[in-house]
Amino acid sequence: MTIEAIQEELIDEFSMFEDWMQRYEYMIDLGKSLPLIDENLKNDDKLIKGCQSKVWLNSELKEDKIIFTADSDAIITKGIIAVLVRVFSDQKPQAILDANTDFIDEIGLKEHLSPTRANGLVSMIKQMKMYALAYQTQLKN
Amino acid sequence: MPFNIQKIRNDFPILSRKVNGYPLVYLDNAATSQKPQQVIDSIVDYYSNYNANIHRGVHTLSQEATDAYEGARQKIQTHFNAKEAYEIIFTAGTTHGINLVANGFSEILKKGDEIIVSAMEHHSNIVPWQMLCEKTGAILKVIPMNKEGVLIFSEYEKLLSEKTKLVFVNHISNALGTINPIAEIIEKARQVGAAVLVDGAQSCSHVKPDLQKLDVDFYVTSAHKMCGPTGVGILYMKEEWGNKLPPYQGGGEMIAEVTFEKTTYAGLPHKFEAGTPNICGVIAFGAAIDYLNAIGFEEIEKYENELLKYATQKLLEIEGLKIYGTGPEKTSVVSFNIEGIHPYDIGTIVDKLGIAVRTGHHCAQPIMDFYKIPGTVRASFAFYNTLEEVDALVNAVKKAKMMLS
Numbered sequence: 001m002t003i004e005a006i007q008e009e010l011i012d013e014f015s016m017f018e019d020w021m022q023r024y025e026y027m028i029d030l031g032k033s034l035p036l037i038d039e040n041l042k043n044d045d046k047l048i049k050g051c052q053s054k055v056w057l058n059s060e061l062k063e064d065k066i067i068f069t070a071d072s073d074a075i076i077t078k079g080i081i082a083v084l085v086r087v088f089s090d091q092k093p094q095a096i097l098d099a100n101t102d103f104i105d106e107i108g109l110k111e112h113l114s115p116t117r118a119n120g121l122v123s124m125i126k127q128m129k130m131y132a133l134a135y136q137t138q139l140k141n
Numbered sequence: 142m143p144f145n146i147q148k149i150r151n152d153f154p155i156l157s158r159k160v161n162g163y164p165l166v167y168l169d170n171a172a173t174s175q176k177p178q179q180v181i182d183s184i185v186d187y188y189s190n191y192n193a194n195i196h197r198g199v200h201t202l203s204q205e206a207t208d209a210y211e212g213a214r215q216k217i218q219t220h221f222n223a224k225e226a227y228e229i230i231f232t233a234g235t236t237h238g239i240n241l242v243a244n245g246f247s248e249i250l251k252k253g254d255e256i257i258v259s260a261m262e263h264h265s266n267i268v269p270w271q272m273l274c275e276k277t278g279a280i281l282k283v284i285p286m287n288k289e290g291v292l293i294f295s296e297y298e299k300l301l302s303e304k305t306k307l308v309f310v311n312h313i314s315n316a317l318g319t320i321n322p323i324a325e326i327i328e329k330a331r332q333v334g335a336a337v338l339v340d341g342a343q344s345c346s347h348v349k350p351d352l353q354k355l356d357v358d359f360y361v362t363s364a365h366k367m368c369g370p371t372g373v374g375i376l377y378m379k380e381e382w383g384n385k386l387p388p389y390q391g392g393g394e395m396i397a398e399v400t401f402e403k404t405t406y407a408g409l410p411h412k413f414e415a416g417t418p419n420i421c422g423v424i425a426f427g428a429a430i431d432y433l434n435a436i437g438f439e440e441i442e443k444y445e446n447e448l449l450k451y452a453t454q455k456l457l458e459i460e461g462l463k464i465y466g467t468g469p470e471k472t473s474v475v476s477f478n479i480e481g482i483h484p485y486d487i488g489t490i491v492d493k494l495g496i497a498v499r500t501g502h503h504c505a506q507p508i509m510d511f512y513k514i515p516g517t518v519r520a521s522f523a524f525y526n527t528l529e530e531v532d533a534l535v536n537a538v539k540k541a542k543m544m545l546s
Contacts, residue, residue: 028544053483054515076485
């Protein structure tokens, strides 16, 4: 599935809910299916800075696609990173670099997009794109 | 004046706004207080009617602005019961005041001298002293606290010696709400000849310190915590210290005479007020002090204690909820966590319900490390909060707990 298709799918899923509470509950549920980062990898190197809660993000290249795994000690944050992993994992680096993130607004998480918010959603996206850039460079060489 | 909560709430325009579709419940007063119309009006009045630079102008506006600015200094002197108005130095806030004192002590301290701070300090109260120690070779000692979040006095006594040059402690902890026994702390420091600096940022909206009675050397606070504007605060220093410490910043206002060969510094308080000060902020700070005194600090303290008692009791009814800072002497701050739930998650959900609380380490990481927690949820109450707002908080926390567990 392409990144755009997954984003459309998420927009569809979140549009079923009428209020923020249901959306948050759904996101928390998504967090439960997050592909978890290996416990041994939960160190400072994998920690995303700029979050009030802890977020660990790992990436590996399988063939020509990036596989993300992650975890967080806060469950709303875990839900947020789960949404991002669902969108960006198992994708080619160039596709991740080209992707826009407007869907976050459309699924009702706009308030998390402010760079000054302490949850670090912006930092998470930035980190994922950094990994994509690094692998992209690696693949070209 | 009888304590009329509805009348008081009507003074604060912000309290009638909605957040995320719910009436705002503002419980982040330890971070900053809201401002009453009287303070807002004083700012508008200044800029609308007598905005001018102070002290030097012979024209009428300048004289009016100077009178209002120096009038605020006198109001503040009376409020804190300082001996002289010139012992009140206007700063940009508490942190500025602390740095001014730390800078002064960099000329006084020698290698091996000791500075004592408490274990429940805000980051802004730790970093300037670490910098000072690096610069002078002085040593930083820390008064430990117990599980209730109360300083262990006997340990403090053990740390004191003739090497101690400065003791620095907050009057009230921002993260826990604990009231420290500053009178006793000052008295003990006196016995070894050490100076004492008290950070009153968290206390001045709840209690009215009597600086002469306390016999404290330095006292700092910020206007914005006590219904005044941001960007202004005071550093009280005893006259003898004011004469002893070197100026912090060079510039206009702080000089008596300047030639290219030599500059003579102005006397107190101008020696420490370089440049054009925050004139409007100072005047509005005066208005805030008037406002608080019109309500009365005894009334405020009594009412806030009721809020604290009620909030503590109601929150503790929630299963798995733990309060940090349970000492007998505390102000209206409740710092808590619910077992198994991250404070950030609770803060996010209650915000969606219109309730403003603080989550995180509250710039006091050493306290969080002490309890081995990532942070807490902190609800801090002011005299304009109500018992109904406490109920709203408790219900929101229950809702959050349901969603998050």
